[in-house]
Amino acid sequence: MKNDKIRVGIIGANTTNWASKSHIPALKLIPEFELTAVGTTKLSSAKEAAEKFGIKYAFDNAFDLVSCPDVDLVVIAVKVPHHYKLVKAATEAGKMIYCEWPLGNGTKEAEDLTEMAEAKGLRTFTGLQALSLPETLYLKKVIADGLIGDVLSSGIIGSGGMWADIRSEENLYLIDPANGATMLEVPFAHTLAAYLHIIGKYKTISATFARRRKEVTLLTTGEKVPQLSNDQVVVSGILEGGAVSNIHYRSGMSAGTNFLWEINGTKGDILITGDLGHYQLTPVNIQYAASGNKLQQMEIPTEFLAAGIQTPGQPVRGLYFAYKAVLADIRNNTRHVPDFKDGVAMHKLLDNIRISADEGKTIAL
Incomplete structure (x- = not known):
């Protein structure tokens, strides 16, 4: 497969959902990938997507998609509770797998999936796409190069956007922790992955959770529904290099700040701002x-950006750079993109954050 196109099948892409607005446009921009199959739970919607995006195969059965001989890489882009059975099916079919984050509905599922894939020697990728962003790679480099000296402290305040009201019934699953897709698992974890990649891992953590909104409004009907997840997440700690860290995420949107990240050093400061606390899919200013x-504007050098094309806007941008990194890993047999083992590590970190919040104690990692 060194020079051949990598044939991709996407599970969970119709004509209007997240996968159709992010994964498919991103893959279309990279000629080394060929979209060959799409699968949904209804054959009619799968055929509509296949026709709209010029895809050869349409399936209403995920097991048929992963078994298709014209699929090399299976992309799992469905709700978290369905990840396990679909990743397992792709593993049993011996395919490379890109699974959106969270990898599993909890650490146990993620560990089981990782063990299955490793037993078969498969290439796996966990969709923590913020790690592949040019902003992340550039910030990691300049901080490692000493632009601001030793990092003294770093802090984020971010708005989750959701979890204060719900746009449609399709998104109701986000407010039930049993589904593994709360504010902690989605915007917080995506951002945290890049945060730690840039400035270093935790040495200790201390977390506080609160469920301040007991119910939210379903915007399509005006109905009030129970809000079961924590809508305030605060994680403080000390990083391995000694820097003090604090991250606070809250549900909804603020009339003031919705994403502010400061990195303070002995020789200077870096400020990252955006309109939403989803660093993985929101344009940011540095x-x-x-x-x-x-403060002065900090431009990303061209060597960190896409060569030969106009860089797409978000949410396509994050997936574009993620798939470019996936391509490089496959072609060069490198491991820069988070794999399933990295996904398990993030699941375990979230477990420790939960323990800290539940038991009211500082945890050494």
Whole structure:
């Protein structure tokens, strides 16, 4: 497969959902990938998607898609509770797998899926796409190069957007922790993955959760429904290099700040801002100031950006750079994109955050 196209089948893409607005446009921009199959729970919607996006095969049975000989890489882009059975099916079919984050509905599922894939020697990718963003790679480099000296502290305040009201019945599953897709697992974890990649891992953590909104409004009907998940998440800690860290996520949107990340060092400061706390899919602005100076715009150098094409906007942008990194890993037999083992590590970190919040104690990692 060194020079051949990588044939992709997507489970969970119709003509209007997340996969159709992000995964498919991103893959279409990379000629080394060929979209060959799409699968949904209804053959009619699968055929509509196949026709709209020029895809050869349409399936209403995921097991038929993963068994298709013209599929090399299976993309799982469905709700979290369905990840396990679909990833397992793709594993049994011996395919490479890209599964959106969270990998499983909890750590046990993620561990089982990882064990199955490793037993077959399969290439796996966990959809923590923020790690492949040019902003993430550039920030990691300049901080490692000492632009702001030693990192003293770092903090984020972010708005989850959801979890204050619900746009449609399809999104109701987000407010029930049993489904594994709360504010902690989605915007917080996506952002945390990049945060730790850039400035280093935790040495200790101390977490506080609160469920301040007991019910939310279903916007399509005006109905009030129970809000069962924590809508305030605060994680403080010390990083391995000694820096003090604090991250606070809250549900809904603020009239003021919705994403603000400061990294303070002995020689200067970096400020990252955006309109939503989903760093993985929200455009951000980066500024820098040497100590004693005013903030200035920090542009991403061209070598970190896409060559030969106009960089797509979000939410396509995040998946575009993720799939470019997946392509490089497959072609070069490297491992820069998070795999299933990395997904398990993130699940375990979230477990420790939950324990800290539940038991009111600081945890050494």
